[in-house]
Amino acid sequence: MKKIAIISNGIGIVYKFRLELLQKLKELKYKIYIISPIEETDQIFYELLKKEDVEICEIKMNRRGKNLFEEFKVIFQYYNLLKKINPVKVLTYTIKPNIYGGIVCRLLRLEYYVTITGIGSVFEKNNFLLKIIKIIYRVALKKAKNVFFQNKFGIQLFLNERIVKKEQITLVNGSGVNLEKFKSEIKERKGKYSFLFIARIMKSKGIEEYLKVAKLIKSKYGEKVEFQILGQFEENEYRKQIKELEEKNIVKYLGISSDVRNELRNIHCLINPSWNEGMSNVLLEAGAMKRFLIASDIPGCREIVIDNKTGFTFEKENVKDLVDKIEKFINLSEKEYREFIEKSYEHILKNYSRDIVIKEYLNKIL
Secondary structure, three states, X not given: OEEEEEEOOOHHHHHHHHHHHHHHHXXXXXXXXXXXXXXXXXXXXXXXXXXXXXXXXXOOOOOOOOOHHHHHHHHHHHHHHHHHHOOOEEEEEOXXXXXXXXXXXXXXXXXXXXXXXXXXXXXXXXXXXXXXXXXXXXXXXXXXXXXXXXXXXXXXXXXXXXXXXXXXXXXXXXXXXXXXXXXXXXXXXXXXXXXXEEOOEOHHHOHHHHHXXXXXXXXXXHHHEEEEEEOOEOOOOHHHXXXXXXXXXOEEEOOOOOOOHHHHOXXXXXXXXXXOOOOOHHHHHHHHOOOEEEXXXXXXXXXXXXXXXXXXXXXXXXXXXHXXXXXXXXXXXXXXHHHHHHHHHHHHHHHOXXXXXXXXXXXXXX
16 A cells, blocks of 8 residues: 655644545545644544544744754654654655755655645744744755645745745645534624634734733723634743733633634634744634634635625734724624625635645645
C-alpha cells in the first residue's frame, strides 16, 4: 500500500480541517501517516483520529519556540520519521512543518506539497529574523511539487520575495467547510445579543481589541449583550485579564471545544479581529451555520465577509471601528439581519465547500 505523510503543527488542526481529505485518500488505498506534536488539549482529537485507521507519529515541538537547539531536534525527528516511513508523497501545513519538512523532503528526495495557511505574524516585522526566514523558506520550497495558498495576498508576497515560482502555485479557498456538518437555522435575536471570539488567545489574533470592545459595549448596553471567548491560551499573560473581566461579567470564557458547533448554536454573531489569516475557518464555519459575521478587513477574511453585503468588516486593530460595526449590527432590523445572513450563507455555499477544496488537492497531488 502506498504511503502519504501529513506534517502539521497540531493534531486537532488535522482532525478539524483535513479529516475529509484523509478519508478520501484512504478510499484511494493510501496508508496515512500523521506527524505532529500532541498537546494535552489535543487528546480527544488523537482518539478520534485513531478511529480513522491512520498512523499517528508524535514529535516534540514548540510551535512558537526559537531555541536553535530545540528547532534542530524537530528537524531530526522529521528526518528519522520520514526516512523510516518512506512515503510516496508528503503534505505539509503551517510554517515550521513547511520549512523543516520541506528541507527534510529535499534531503530524502521525497515528493512534497506545501500549504501556506497564513503568512503568520513574523512577516509583519521587517527584522533580521524575517530575512533569515525568507532565505530558509526559499530553500525549503524550491523543490516543492506544488504550493497551495489560501489567499492572493500570500501568493503576491511569496512571488515578490522570490520564495516560489508561478508554476508551483495553486490558489485554494482555504480548507473549506463541511456543509453537511456545519448547518443550522438563523438564531432569532431575542433577549441579549451574543458575540463570540474563537481563536488561540494571543495578541495577533486580536484578543486585546476584542476585550476593549467588550468593555465599551457592555458599559453602554449592559445585560443586552454578551461577549464569549473560546480557545486555548497561547500567550498566558491574558489569563489574569480575562479572569478579571469574567468576574465583572464583561466576558465569559468558555475554555476549549472539541466541536465548535455547540458554541456557535448559542450565539448571534462571530467576531474575528485577527491581524492575519490564510482563509478564516471560523468565519466559514459560523457562516455555514447562519451566524452573522464581523471581521478584520484583511486577506483571508475580506474574501468571506464582503462588507455591507455578507457582514461587516472593520480596520485591523481599530477598536472604534469595531465598536461602530457592532452597534450597526445591534441596530439592524430583523429583516436586514436575516438578509445579511442568507447572502453570507449563499456565498459560502457557492465558493467554500470542502468538497471543492479536496478536489483541488487531489487534482494536484495524485
